[in-house]
Amino acid sequence: MLFNNYSKTFILGALITTLVACSDTAEQAKAPVQKPLTPIDVAQVVYKPVQTWFTYTTRLEAPQQVALKPRVSGVVDTIEFVEGQKVKQGDLLFSLDPRPFVAEVERLQAQVMSAYAEHKQAQSEAARAVRLRKRDAISSEEAESRATTVKKSKAQIEGLKAQLVVAQLNLEFSKITAPIDGVISRAEITKGNTVNANQSTLTTIVSDQKMYAYFDIDERTWNRHFEQVQVSNNLPVVMQLVGADKYAHQGRVDFIDNQINTSTGTLRVRATFDDIENKLRSGAFARIRIASQEAKQQVLIPERAIGTDLKNSFVLVVDEQNTLQYRLITLGDRYGEFRAITSGLQASDTIAVNGPARVGPGMPIAPRNTQLNIDTVALTLGAQVDQPLLTAKQ
Template identity: 55%
Template sequence: MNKLSYTLSAVALALVLSGCGQSNAQQGQQPPPLTIDVANVQLEEVQSWHTFTTRLEAPERVVLKPRVSGQLKSMAFKEGERVEKGQLLFSIDPRPFATQVESLKAQLVSAEAALSQAQGEAKRAQRLVAKNAMSTEQADQRDATLRRAIANKNAIAAQLEKAQLDLEFSQVTAPISGVISRADVTQGNYVSAGDTALTTIVSDDLVYAYFDVDERTWSKQFAGMNADTGVMVQLQRINSQQPIAGKVDFIDNEINPTTGTLRVRAVFDAQAHNLKPGAFARISMAAETPKTLAIVPERAIGTDLKNRFVLTVDENNTLQYRLVELGERYGAYRAIKSGLVRGERIAVNGPARVGPGMPITPNKVAFNFENTQFVLKSTNTSSDLLVSAAK
């Protein structure tokens, strides 16, 4: 019995010693530090801007109407093509106008003959009155006849000039250079002066973009702006990532009291960028000059109540808590006004899996700014057109 008791005690003691050994071994095996992405803080030139939506407009748009009435004889252009100022577009039957011109020319010749006769009789009357061979009353009658002949000649000359203008207006020409639309009236139809719309022409050298800036934004960000300085703006079209440079060339002289906004206009080179009037566009206008700030990924920023912070990596590869002041956001990145300097290492993915005081194994990565715009870039494309338009 005693022998069995001693045996059980020995087995129990061995099990206890074995368990203690395993526990000590487990305590000695610490997990390796977590591997996280780390990047060096970079400095970039950044600026703040505001974006406004609008539709583009042509500086010149003409709804072409005839200046004389008549039957449309022919159309001398191809719909949708570019036309030059003074180019023949429509022809109204000129025969009635040509006939009127010839008739008035004949009347003018008759009036000039009557005037010549009246002038001769008036001169003879003056000589006869001087010799007391004609009464003053008769001389006055001849002088009145002369004045009537002058007036009649002048009236017919004016009618002839108008008839010649009507004949000229029967050939309808382009009042501006630009792109012409389709013909709204076809050959053989009767058109009325000042009433029938023949077609539409829009200028195509430049396009305007009108947009409204609310009073608070204007007073805070743009109060010192002057249209004479040609402030740079950028245009973004639908489904296009390529910005188009333009300039502000007009600022209205008063704030609209109904909407509380100020009307601003920017001008762009239409031909260089194939811009069409009526197209939807976003206009970006810089609110400040560029300045250099630290840039970090938006996901690297954590929130601690009202504070914003990032996790920096010290020389011992330990994460440290760092308060930062945020600037503007630029795509996937955020400008930092204060709290970071160039070259400091930060946890790229922020505090999602880690926290301050944790040791890490850094995996160095680099920021990719290729598709991120930090400032409104200027271009020299069509600068002559834009400068002249801004003036």
């Protein structure tokens, strides 16, 4: 009897334990399973000084360029320069056969001497006529005729002297010198060939101490960004040559045209670049960049972090609870893979770096902090001299 009571008690306890265990299992089955948070790359926005700049294409021009032509006709006797080298103003470049010019000078010198002799004789005759006229030995008409002869001989001397000057100039012009400092091209006409005055091109010379770059700014851009600019401001520009990866040449605006071109709606502007090392070539294709304003602080974020919603642009900002929040933004200029933000973000904001591709507003995340590297991006016009080309798109 005691055994039976004990058995009943054991069975009852086991049953109660089983019921409690089943109840706990049921409660656990009813409780929701918490999913792990999605790890997302986040970073604090960059806040740096940037500039808006504009890019134009151009071809370089030398301030001075001469197509060298002879002032007199003749036969090329010697060539006195090395092709492609620098020359100084006054350097002898070509010489023509001087003998015809020397002969002309000597002929006119002889005529001048003869004219002086005739003039002296005419003066003597005129003086004698004055004495004879006092004694009524000759008529007044004869005396006046001799005085007129003196004047004619004097005029003849002056005319011959002028011809002699021209002949001496022609002799001087048979030595063709450099009219400017610069770099000389090859000889287009070689020794022994006949050249015609003011027609035959002997060679060309371009100045090499500075270069001009003309470019056209559309009227809207000028009025919006450059209206207050004057030549006296020496507005800086930078230039990139074809094949170069940097805007390695610095210059300044030194000419602004006085009217808008009505055919194109553009204003012609010129930048000047010093070329002391002779690295620039006239006719070279180049890109010019000009900034409209001083650098100012702006928020910068990666282009991939930006989402679009109809006509709006937005980013996902991480709040204090590590939840993503929708934030409307206004886009500025692009700098490489980064975009300036003119409104909507603060310098202290943290954003989802890879944008809304995998996540959305209101979503809690497991943030993975990263850092935005913008050191290799040119944010200001001056920085492009030392950094490779990273285009800023308007």
